[in-house]
Amino acid sequence: MRPRLALIEDDLDFALMCRSYLERQGFIVTWVMDARAGRSVLRDGAVDLAVLDLGLPDGSGLELLRALRSASRLPVIVVSGRGEEADRVAGLEIGADDYLVKPFSQRELVARIRAVLRRSQPPDEPEVLLVGVLRVDMGARQASAAGVLLTLRPKEYALLETLARSPGRVLSAELLLHQVWGASWRQPATVTEHVYRLRGKLARLPSPAPRITTVRGYGYRLDP
CATH class of the missing domain: 3.40.50.2300 (Response regulator)
Known part of the structure; x- marks a missing residue:
């Protein structure tokens, strides 16, 4: 990152x-x-x-x-x-x-x-983020839950990792756009589209899987 x-x-x-x-x-x-x-x-x-x-x-x-x-x-x-x-x-x-x-x-x-x-920087930053049953391996750039591997496109993984770094915290669409796609990308609908795809993939994980919550007027957060 x-x-x-x-x-x-x-x-x-x-x-x-x-x-x-x-x-x-x-x-x-x-x-x-x-x-x-x-x-x-x-x-x-x-x-x-x-x-x-x-x-x-x-x-x-x-x-x-x-x-x-x-x-x-x-x-x-x-x-x-x-x-x-x-x-x-x-x-x-x-x-x-x-x-x-x-x-x-x-x-x-x-x-x-x-x-x-x-x-x-903390001396021993974890290589793996855990949000409920979700496991995000930052070294391997993979996410899984209960042994089930998520098939993610690069931007979907980057979006999930960004949300998983601050579980339970609302991140604005503008901030996610800036962090995942960079300063030159100016299409907010991109975030909406990728959140939609990511939600569908999380929904197919074994229950209880984390979910992405829309906080109207503010942005999105990842809830365990």
Whole structure:
């Protein structure tokens, strides 16, 4: 799975440059331009790291970081034009994992992101996800239940794995589209179609099999 980043940055030119470079380096990037949208993206979850500017039009990035740290250990790299020692210390003390002062090279940003992700990754991430009787083998890219193997197309498997990583949690269709198909794919009906196919295959598994629940107006979740 490609690392998923939230880029919270209001400088249009800088953000477009960052997003383009990060996506070329293999990251999935969700870009928002203010603190309110940033809270929404971080609350929805399913991101591996946030790149957070301090100077946002509707509030301080430090306040957003403080609110995030009260509930989450999501890795955060602060990017800012504020290079004074007091600003750097404040960001790090509130809970930033790293602090980059603008201007900086895109190569350095990628190197910092990868270093923070390495530090934050659990040492023994499980190769197998278990959701009720469903077994998702990420190494083999296969799913089964009670010894019955699911025959899945690559995108169906990727969709199931994404849902199985957050069982019981609602993931929006937009988020699933972004994570499974990538930033350039803009057809939300694709998610609906693949969910429909995946439901049919899960329904043929021995009972009780997990099911994909539609939460109207929000998205989908995998229930054991």
